[in-house]
Amino acid sequence: MKNKRLYPILCAVVALFIASLACNALVPTPTVTPTLTPSQPPAPGASNFYMATDEAGTNRTTVFSPTDDFYVFFDVSGVDAGANFQSRWYALDIEGEDPNVPFQTIDYPYESGISNIYFQLTNDEPWPVGNYKVEIYMNDVKVGEQAFSVQ
Numbered sequence: 001m002k003n004k005r006l007y008p009i010l011c012a013v014v015a016l017f018i019a020s021l022a023c024n025a026l027v028p029t030p031t032v033t034p035t036l037t038p039s040q041p042p043a044p045g046a047s048n049f050y051m052a053t054d055e056a057g058t059n060r061t062t063v064f065s066p067t068d069d070f071y072v073f074f075d076v077s078g079v080d081a082g083a084n085f086q087s088r089w090y091a092l093d094i095e096g097e098d099p100n101v102p103f104q105t106i107d108y109p110y111e112s113g114i115s116n117i118y119f120q121l122t123n124d125e126p127w128p129v130g131n132y133k134v135e136i137y138m139n140d141v142k143v144g145e146q147a148f149s150v151q
Helices: 002-026
Strands: 045-052 070-077 084-091 104-109 116-121 130-138 141-150
Touching: 045 130, 045 141, 070 084, 070 130, 070 141, 084 116, 104 116, 116 130
Parallel strands: none
Antiparallel strands: 045 070, 070 116, 084 104, 084 130, 130 141
C-alpha cells in the first residue's frame, strides 16, 4: 500500500525536475562582449632611466671609475614645453657628505620635441669611492632614481 502512495509523489517530483531543466534550457546564457576603447596617450612623465659613462649613452653602467663623468639618461613623453626637470645628486656613504642632502642639483627647462634627456655631472678632482644616487624630478615631483657607485 505504501508503494502505491509513493508512486504519484515520485512522478510529481520527476515531472518538476524535468520542467525545471526545460526552463533553464530556454533561458539564454548571457554573453559578454568586450568594449574596445580608444587607447589613451601615456600620462606625461619620464621613464627608462639609466646611467652611462658617455654623452651618447652607449656605455651603460652603474659602476664608475673615480675619473669618469656621470650621465643619467631618461625618456620623456607628453611633457609640456617649459616643464622643469631637475637632477639631485647624493653621496650616500662618503665621509663629510650628508646622504640626505644633495651635493649638486642641475635644472633643465624642457624644450618641445625632445624625447630623451640626460644630465651630466663632472668633477675637477677624482670622485671619492663609494655609493651614490641621483633623483630626477619633474616640476618638483620625483619621477625616477638611479643608484650607482664609484670603485
